[in-house]
Amino acid sequence: MIRLTAPIAREELLKLHAGDRVSLSGVIYTARDAAHGRLCAALDRGEALPVNLCNQVIFYAGPTPAPEGKPVGAIGPTTSVRMDAYTPKLLRYGVSGLIGKGDRTPAVCDALQECGAVYFAAIGGCAAYMSACIQSCDVVAYDDLGTESIKRLVVKDLPLTVACDAHGGNAYRDGMNAYLETSRKD
Amino acid sequence: MHNLSLIHLRDVTRAVKELCIEACTHLPGQVCSLLEKARQEEPFPPARETLELICRNAKIAAETGIPICQDTGMAVVFAYLGQDVHLTGGLLEDAVNEGVRQGYTEGYLRKSVVGDPVRRGNTGDNTPAILHIRIVPGNQLRLVVSPKGFGSENMSRVAMLAPAQGLEGVKQFVLDAVKQAGSNPCPPMMLGVGIGGDFEQVATLAKEALVFSQPHPDPWYRALEKELLDSVNRLGIGPQGFGGQTTALSLHIRTAPTHIAGLPVAVNVGCHVTRHAERVLTGQPCTLAAKEGNR
Numbered sequence: 001m002i003r004l005t006a007p008i009a010r011e012e013l014l015k016l017h018a019g020d021r022v023s024l025s026g027v028i029y030t031a032r033d034a035a036h037g038r039l040c041a042a043l044d045r046g047e048a049l050p051v052n053l054c055n056q057v058i059f060y061a062g063p064t065p066a067p068e069g070k071p072v073g074a075i076g077p078t079t080s081v082r083m084d085a086y087t088p089k090l091l092r093y094g095v096s097g098l099i100g101k102g103d104r105t106p107a108v109c110d111a112l113q114e115c116g117a118v119y120f121a122a123i124g125g126c127a128a129y130m131s132a133c134i135q136s137c138d139v140v141a142y143d144d145l146g147t148e149s150i151k152r153l154v155v156k157d158l159p160l161t162v163a164c165d166a167h168g169g170n171a172y173r174d175g176m177n178a179y180l181e182t183s184r185k186d
Numbered sequence: 187m188h189n190l191s192l193i194h195l196r197d198v199t200r201a202v203k204e205l206c207i208e209a210c211t212h213l214p215g216q217v218c219s220l221l222e223k224a225r226q227e228e229p230f231p232p233a234r235e236t237l238e239l240i241c242r243n244a245k246i247a248a249e250t251g252i253p254i255c256q257d258t259g260m261a262v263v264f265a266y267l268g269q270d271v272h273l274t275g276g277l278l279e280d281a282v283n284e285g286v287r288q289g290y291t292e293g294y295l296r297k298s299v300v301g302d303p304v305r306r307g308n309t310g311d312n313t314p315a316i317l318h319i320r321i322v323p324g325n326q327l328r329l330v331v332s333p334k335g336f337g338s339e340n341m342s343r344v345a346m347l348a349p350a351q352g353l354e355g356v357k358q359f360v361l362d363a364v365k366q367a368g369s370n371p372c373p374p375m376m377l378g379v380g381i382g383g384d385f386e387q388v389a390t391l392a393k394e395a396l397v398f399s400q401p402h403p404d405p406w407y408r409a410l411e412k413e414l415l416d417s418v419n420r421l422g423i424g425p426q427g428f429g430g431q432t433t434a435l436s437l438h439i440r441t442a443p444t445h446i447a448g449l450p451v452a453v454n455v456g457c458h459v460t461r462h463a464e465r466v467l468t469g470q471p472c473t474l475a476a477k478e479g480n481r
Contacts, residue, residue: 124372128247179429
């Protein structure tokens, strides 16, 4: 298990390899479909983003409302591939880490290598468990989007897997091949 | 012929509200058992670890009341309305939507519905529900609430096959749908397959096959369910797509008669948080005169 603190230094990101288990603490930002649309539209217009995401980690997540006395309700990753149309642009802008679930398209994997960035997978559908990893949650942009707004999270020991690294490694491809290899031997 | 019964729609609203909250926080026992069995039988260590965390999460949700998954879905509601029931106090559809509104607000569930599919805009209360109304024998109203997340719903497929494609075409389509879904729908998946009917009925058959996860009454189709599930679990996708034996926990089929020119097939993909909760409302006995007087 590799312990990391976000924002993650670029040299730390380059040391990661597909399949590594990571425990992430520190500051990350949520953004999913609608926020991605707005962020990229702002970049296209040459405008500054409402929150500086350079060298930051984006978590594709829309939590449930916080019950009394808790920073957040259930929280977990949404399917990353829906963000793929926007992701290369955000990586070239300076985002350095992504957290979601599910494999990415080749264009995103290429952009990760080009930019020295990493895509982490969180386990989908473990949102009650993951809720306990969130220490604070504050809306910092696009409040009108409700659950889809951009939120600044302080997290502790968020369990992640390096899914696509900065060197072309892919834990989906490797994991499935490793399993099929062992099952053929049986 | 059953005695007539009177059901007040405020009781429907209350039931739907409570069922939304229950479904999002308590995984059905059948799904918990399938997960536990998969965890015990999974030979690939990383996959087994993932299944352990998934099982632990379901327990935490039930104990704390925090939703199992942050995608608390669109509320899919099946209303099986006995034809000897008289509903009073408004409109059934309004009562169901009011129950969804209250459940998603008071239960701290996520509001994930946009009012316009193209121009977007969150409705703010997770309404409207997807409501299926069936008239059935009897004088009771059975309500089933199944919140459906879209990570898996997006991976669902419908095809209008030609009769010549036959059984092999059906098998290939199901396997292709699962392969295309891959790591996206939060595997281990649950799969509902509809075969027959027409374009819209086949999708509903697949939805019912997924939500109710009951073996087909015909042994020929039960054998096909098993064969297809085994084929899916030989693909190697595994929990969360990182490899393993457990790609799907279950696969069930529902069928209907179809046209001489067609062979519709639908695959409704569910994740490992395939939820539903149900309740039967019995109402008050009523006479025809009372029913007339209520108009």
